[in-house]
Amino acid sequence: MKFLNMPSFHVYFILIFAAASSSSLFRLSVNAHSHSTVCGDEGTSYMNDGRITQCRRLDALGAEFGWNYHNVIRNKSEKTVDVFFRAPFQSGWVAWGVNPGRRAEMVGTRALIAFKSSNGSLELLPFNITGDTKRGCRLQSSPIEVGFKVRNITNLAGYLSMFVRLDFPSTSDYNLSRLNHVWQIGEHVINQEPLMHRTTIQNFDCRETVDLTSGHSQSALHHRQHLRKVHGVLNIIGWGTILPLAIIVARYFKSFPFKSERWFRIHVPGQVMAYVIGTIGWAIGISLGNSSKNYTFTTHRILGITLFGVATLQMLAIWLRPKRNDDYRKYWHIYHHFLGYSLFSLIAVNIFQGISILSPAEKWKWAYVGILSCLGFIALVLEIITWTFFLFPKTQGIKSRNGADSK
Structure with a gap:
């Protein structure tokens, strides 16, 4: 699997991110301009x-x-x-x-x-x-x-x-x-x-x-409706797409089964990018909630605040993670990984909650289902390869030796 070490690996990651971002922004643009002012x-x-x-x-x-x-x-x-x-x-x-x-x-x-x-x-x-x-x-x-x-x-x-x-x-x-x-x-x-x-x-x-x-x-609704769309798209791109891609990079390209020396230089900037974009979307959502005097979506609001808090804790790992020779480094790894996987689950639930609240066209929901399906497929394939390498680590070596002995 040395081909995965090649410098172009990070290019593939950027292309995946660009495709997901462009697709989401295109859907926003279409939805924003599809409104007709003419009666039927x-x-x-x-x-x-x-x-x-x-x-x-x-x-x-x-x-x-x-x-x-x-x-x-x-x-x-x-x-x-x-x-x-x-x-x-x-x-x-x-x-x-x-x-x-x-x-x-x-x-x-x-x-x-x-x-x-x-x-x-x-x-x-x-x-x-x-x-x-x-x-x-x-x-x-x-x-x-x-x-x-x-x-x-x-x-x-x-x-x-x-x-x-x-x-x-x-x-x-x-x-x-x-x-x-x-x-x-x-x-x-x-x-x-x-x-x-x-x-x-x-x-x-x-x-x-x-x-x-x-x-x-x-009516102030035009401005508010635009902000809601921006809030949703930023959260889907930041929390819902870039962050899980950065998690996949750390999970499968750190050392096993595919080792890439660039994994950390992709994982950390990816997390930072996801955090910045997601935080902007989160701040817009908080502002919309505070200005809405007639209604409050309590569950979505609590999940959003919890999500932001957990994401902030994860970001602190850039400065507060233990050194390699610290005794409690392995326990910190367990905590960091568990928090990351929990964060992704929380993100998915809250994005669907937000889509349910906005009640946009069905294509919004299915677009995010498509993003999740792609991420899940990538993770599943890499997980299968990981377990194959783990369960049969010496298969290639045994076959090679048997071939040499027979000669």
């Missing part, structure tokens, strides 16, 4: 018919929102807006509403919630969303001060759409140049009572402030 066929048909004048896709749950602001007050006390809303629907309920408060949030929203009634027909009812609702109390239909008239409600091709005419009171609470609107999807309805929706991050992102007179939206 149904919303487009509403625009073509003149029923709405503007329509666009929203940032969460695959919803669409269109409107037609009638810039003529029909009477002195009302402002009229036609609203089109569309969201994925299989069963349960779909909601859209406005919040007269200072912020776009669930509590205080006057919502219109659509669902299938017991006889199979579609029904739309008004609801006041209060703090009690957020605490898990029953949500029952109640009158709202915004007048509404249902023009059309349909359930086609896995989407539920509603087209309603709203009459807003002429008060400062409903400023159509700065209207807070909220939308949501739930999976269960019992006796006209919508039950709690999921608690994924997309469900918490269903809110923004929009100017119905110009179409401009005011």
